[in-house]
Amino acid sequence: MSANKSNKSSTGRGLVNWIDSRLPVFSYMQKEYGEYPAPKNFNYWWNFGAILTFMLVLMIFTGIFLSMQYTPHVDFAFDSVERIMRDVNYGWLLRYLHANGATFFFIAVYIHIFRGLYYGSYKNPRELLWIFGVLILVLMMATAFMGYVLPWGQMSFWGATVITNLFSAIPLVGDSIVTWLWGGFAVENPTLNRFFSLHFLLPFVILGVVVLHVITLHVSGSNNPLGIDPKGPQDTLPFHPYYTAKDSFGLALWVTIFAAFVFFAPNFFGEPENYIKADPLQTPAQIVPEWYFLPYFAILRSIDFDIWFIDAKLGGVIAMFGSIILLFLVPWLDRSKVRSARFRPIYKWFFWILLLDCLLLGFVGGHPPSDHVFKGIEWLLFIDLGHIGTAWYFFHFLILLPLLGTVEKTKPLPTSITESVLNGDTSSSASAKSGGSM
Amino acid sequence: MKKINGLLNFLAIVSITFIMTVVLSDSANSAGKYKHPESQEWGFNGLFGKFDKSSIRRGLQVYLEVCSSCHGLDQVAYRNLKDIGLNIEEIKEIAEQFEVMDGPDNEGEMFAREARPSDKFVAPFANEKAARVSNNGAMPPDLSLITKSRHGGADYIYALLTGYKDEAPDGVEMGEGMNFNPYFVGQQIAMSQPLYEDSVEYPDGTKATVSQMSWDLVNFLHWTAEPEMEQRRSLGWKVVLFLLVLTGLLYAVKRQVWSKEH
Numbered sequence A: 001m002s003a004n005k006s007n008k009s010s011t012g013r014g015l016v017n018w019i020d021s022r023l024p025v026f027s028y029m030q031k032e033y034g035e036y037p038a039p040k041n042f043n044y045w046w047n048f049g050a051i052l053t054f055m056l057v058l059m060i061f062t063g064i065f066l067s068m069q070y071t072p073h074v075d076f077a078f079d080s081v082e083r084i085m086r087d088v089n090y091g092w093l094l095r096y097l098h099a100n101g102a103t104f105f106f107i108a109v110y111i112h113i114f115r116g117l118y119y120g121s122y123k124n125p126r127e128l129l130w131i132f133g134v135l136i137l138v139l140m141m142a143t144a145f146m147g148y149v150l151p152w153g154q155m156s157f158w159g160a161t162v163i164t165n166l167f168s169a170i171p172l173v174g175d176s177i178v179t180w181l182w183g184g185f186a187v188e189n190p191t192l193n194r195f196f197s198l199h200f201l202l203p204f205v206i207l208g209v210v211v212l213h214v215i216t217l218h219v220s221g222s223n224n225p226l227g228i229d230p231k232g233p234q235d236t237l238p239f240h241p242y243y244t245a246k247d248s249f250g251l252a253l254w255v256t257i258f259a260a261f262v263f264f265a266p267n268f269f270g271e272p273e274n275y276i277k278a279d280p281l282q283t284p285a286q287i288v289p290e291w292y293f294l295p296y297f298a299i300l301r302s303i304d305f306d307i308w309f310i311d312a313k314l315g316g317v318i319a320m321f322g323s324i325i326l327l328f329l330v331p332w333l334d335r336s337k338v339r340s341a342r343f344r345p346i347y348k349w350f351f352w353i354l355l356l357d358c359l360l361l362g363f364v365g366g367h368p369p370s371d372h373v374f375k376g377i378e379w380l381l382f383i384d385l386g387h388i389g390t391a392w393y394f395f396h397f398l399i400l401l402p403l404l405g406t407v408e409k410t411k412p413l414p415t416s417i418t419e420s421v422l423n424g425d426t427s428s429s430a431s432a433k434s435g436g437s438m
Numbered sequence B: 001m002k003k004i005n006g007l008l009n010f011l012a013i014v015s016i017t018f019i020m021t022v023v024l025s026d027s028a029n030s031a032g033k034y035k036h037p038e039s040q041e042w043g044f045n046g047l048f049g050k051f052d053k054s055s056i057r058r059g060l061q062v063y064l065e066v067c068s069s070c071h072g073l074d075q076v077a078y079r080n081l082k083d084i085g086l087n088i089e090e091i092k093e094i095a096e097q098f099e100v101m102d103g104p105d106n107e108g109e110m111f112a113r114e115a116r117p118s119d120k121f122v123a124p125f126a127n128e129k130a131a132r133v134s135n136n137g138a139m140p141p142d143l144s145l146i147t148k149s150r151h152g153g154a155d156y157i158y159a160l161l162t163g164y165k166d167e168a169p170d171g172v173e174m175g176e177g178m179n180f181n182p183y184f185v186g187q188q189i190a191m192s193q194p195l196y197e198d199s200v201e202y203p204d205g206t207k208a209t210v211s212q213m214s215w216d217l218v219n220f221l222h223w224t225a226e227p228e229m230e231q232r233r234s235l236g237w238k239v240v241l242f243l244l245v246l247t248g249l250l251y252a253v254k255r256q257v258w259s260k261e262h
Ligand code: HEM
Pocket: A056, A059, A060, A061, A062, A063, A064, A065, A066, A067, A070, A081, A095, A098, A099, A102, A105, A140, A143, A144, A145, A147, A148, A149, A150, A151, A199, A200, A203, A204, A206
């Protein structure tokens, strides 16, 4: 457990050694999580990798135990979840951990992604690492969407109906695709069954992609708040004990906040309507997805006009999926050579505007498009905010990012991480004065 | 400098969480005209709130005597009443008033028998069609999860039960067989006012006013919706306090490990 243990791994004793010489898991762990040279200047935004790993494992564990009691049948699903809540020992805990776990998983992944956008973590040589990350996001979205259908409440059913129906916008084959997805002519028992099966499967696919994500990370090495490469051992610290200690602290703090919600406000992020059993004959007053889908939902509904031969519905679907596909392309859309926003005075501002834009879209997604934003202001509807927010989102990625790469005058980079740390963080304190470093 | 950076980070986290909370809590309002329920001082509110068992038992009585002729309580079994302080004899006595279909027996016939403590509360109608036919086409919802399944929760149910007006205000066109209630979405509800002064007689001498019965009912219905609440909170305190201490210790460890590096 000592800090300087560089060659202990190969000198392990007995059984460990015996196994390690045949299957080098111990040396692997030692290399990737013991010695792994991490830049010495990580801030707390670098905690979210560990937090996300924890959340995934938590979801898989609670999910497996829930599956032992859950019944994927339209007549029994709702009651089986209530049975878990009432009659299974600590079933309420399992279920609330799982339901709130999804929420906290998404909070963490969004923070993690915006961290990457701020510090330019997607740039050469980390493009593939970023792509795996976006792939994880997409898989998480599919998993959470199907998971939300399982308790078979009103929102489960109507959310599933609305979202699967989107595919009918595809020209010619759309309706057949929807029928194929449903396994019938409506969201029915076959739909619930396959969603359960896929909901069980996908987290393990995610686990696989996480492995690829981490492998690519450990090949390229971690980025850091300065966005410059470590120049040598003086710029890095062994992952253990430095970052194991820091991650443990951050993770414990995160879990504390998470637990506070699970035990004291377990339905805070939930929709009351989903405690009503699904009823295909009774449409809820308003169909809203889970909060983490609201920005995409807003984009979907913001395209309420035909574009040439593309009708509004198809346009909305393209925009919604496009908003995610754009993320895959970010490494090539951003043409600036400087990674960290600390040295990009203009990009920094647009980063914060993008964040606000996404929050705005989330806000819009939760309201009927034709509602007034403020009482008494006649001319401002949610759909207007949706138009603005959506336009800005695409403007940011498609126009601003490429443009900034050529017109922005970046600040001089420090020569090394150590220099910057020793100089009392001059660069970042200067930028703190000029309006908020991260 | 590091400290200040850390602080800024923390502030950023807090403000983002705050913005999100505002965004989220605001997004709950759906369309439709109705009055927002006033908030009440429930015993189960807050981080330390507890169930008021005697109120819950009175609520059970009102449910059985008034509401159970139209509303089911599918998720609750008679045996669960033990949790609110009934003994097995009292539970049997309640169950026996209801009949359930069982079978097939050894002759292959279905038969009716008295309900047992292990049975779920017997629903008043055999199916949705039967329920609608007896209620002018409207469907009385199951009440097991009612406080969890409505915006406004317990406050809303209380406001609804106490909020009936004899006459609709001028200019409001009432549908056939509908009743005016400002708290209901759309303000017209198919359920006529279920509670009147002295609808039940409480054995403990509590005066059965409409607000008292509604209060007791909501306490009861909150228990049927979240029977795990007390256990959840008491475990929650242990877990959260443990995690706080753990977080503090891990922070100390982190400081120690990093002390050479600053
Ligand atoms: C990426 C990880 C996962 C995410 C994001 C996720 C998300 C969700 C969500 C949002 C729900 C609905 C919760 C509710 O409102 O009740 C749910 C339910 C469920 N999930 Fe998952 N899940 C994940 C992993 C798993 C795994 C690995 C399993 C099984 C091995 C599983 C089994 C279940 C079951 C049985 C339910 C229905 C019970 C319930 O509704 O509480 N989940 N999941």
